[in-house]
Amino acid sequence: MIAIIGLVLLFVFVFGGYVMAGGSMAPIIKAAPIETFIIVGAGVAATLVGNGMEVVKGLGKGMGKVFKGPAYKKEDYLSTIFVVAKIMKTLKTEGAVALEAHIENPEASAIFGEYPKILHDHALLHLITDTVRLMVVSSSNLSPYAVEEVMDQSIKTHHHGELKVVESVGTLAGALPALGIVACVLGVVKTMGKIDQPPPVLGALIGGALVGTFLGVFFAYGLVEPMSKRMAQIVEEEGEIYKVVKQIIIGTMHGHPMPLIIEAARVSISHHNQPSFAEVFDGMRGK
Numbered sequence: 001m002i003a004i005i006g007l008v009l010l011f012v013f014v015f016g017g018y019v020m021a022g023g024s025m026a027p028i029i030k031a032a033p034i035e036t037f038i039i040v041g042a043g044v045a046a047t048l049v050g051n052g053m054e055v056v057k058g059l060g061k062g063m064g065k066v067f068k069g070p071a072y073k074k075e076d077y078l079s080t081i082f083v084v085a086k087i088m089k090t091l092k093t094e095g096a097v098a099l100e101a102h103i104e105n106p107e108a109s110a111i112f113g114e115y116p117k118i119l120h121d122h123a124l125l126h127l128i129t130d131t132v133r134l135m136v137v138s139s140s141n142l143s144p145y146a147v148e149e150v151m152d153q154s155i156k157t158h159h160h161g162e163l164k165v166v167e168s169v170g171t172l173a174g175a176l177p178a179l180g181i182v183a184c185v186l187g188v189v190k191t192m193g194k195i196d197q198p199p200p201v202l203g204a205l206i207g208g209a210l211v212g213t214f215l216g217v218f219f220a221y222g223l224v225e226p227m228s229k230r231m232a233q234i235v236e237e238e239g240e241i242y243k244v245v246k247q248i249i250i251g252t253m254h255g256h257p258m259p260l261i262i263e264a265a266r267v268s269i270s271h272h273n274q275p276s277f278a279e280v281f282d283g284m285r286g287k
Contacts, residue, residue, distance in 0.1 A: 003067050003230065010222050031187075031208035035215050038183040043172050046179075051168050058165040066230045070237045074273050078283060079115040080124070080244050081265055081275075085284065086111055087132060088252040096136040103129045103136065123158050127151070127245055135253070144253035148246065155242045162235045166228055173225035180216015184209050240269055
């Protein structure tokens with residue numbers, strides 16, 4: 001919602017200020033379709049040239065998050081704490097054999113079945129199941145530090161993949177002003193072909209060409225670069241849920257008391273998504 005408000009204010013202040021200064025919108029409205037076609041079309045083409053299919057597929061999803069916000073809310077952090085804590089409790093009290101079915105077939109697991117969003121989040125689900133599977137097949141002979149290193153690498157790999165999308169949007173933002181100049185130069189070339197026309201006609205043609213430069217800068221610094229920054233913030237925030245998983249698993253392997261482990265995981269979450277102490281520990285009762 002805040003992103004939509006920002007976009008509205010951007011157009012109001014830029015074009016409202018221009019009109020208040022006595023400018024006419026007619027030349028911009030007339031030139032904008034063709035100039036936008038050149039700039040946006042070239043930008044999309046350059047993005048396709050410079051990125052693989054996985055990044056291109058992620059662009060739409062990433063842009064959507066700018067308006068929808070991060071995928072994880074307070075309830076998702078609570079669910080993650082509950083499911084990982086329950087898995088580790090089962091491993092500790094009932095042993096690896098009791099847990100094996102839940103890890104090998106999470107879709108049929110009663111533990112994971114309580115939390116369908118986690119079940120459908122493949123990256124988060126695999127971080128949990130693959131790490132616990134590693135612990136099970138190693139017969140508890142693993143060093144917590146070795147497991148932590150493996151988890152860090154898994155999180156880093158996922159994080160790096162998400163950041164590739166952010167970087168591609170940032171690259172596009174950097175290219176748009178230059179593409180605006182390209183559109184402007186083409187407009188100047190068109191103007192030079194009509195150099196014998198009277199000054200009012202030439203003025204309109206030059207004004208239309210300059211709209212290309214304006215739109216390139218406007219799109220870059222008013223729209224695309226802020227979106228890139230917001231996408232980076234969202235990737236960083238969504239990464240917190242993986243750290244919650246790591247905190248609980250590694251804390252359990254170190255033999256720390258479960259309340260201490262859960263509290264360490266809870267306080268690692270950003271304040272606006274952080275569940276209260278009561279929400280976590282009241283929810284843990286009976287699980």
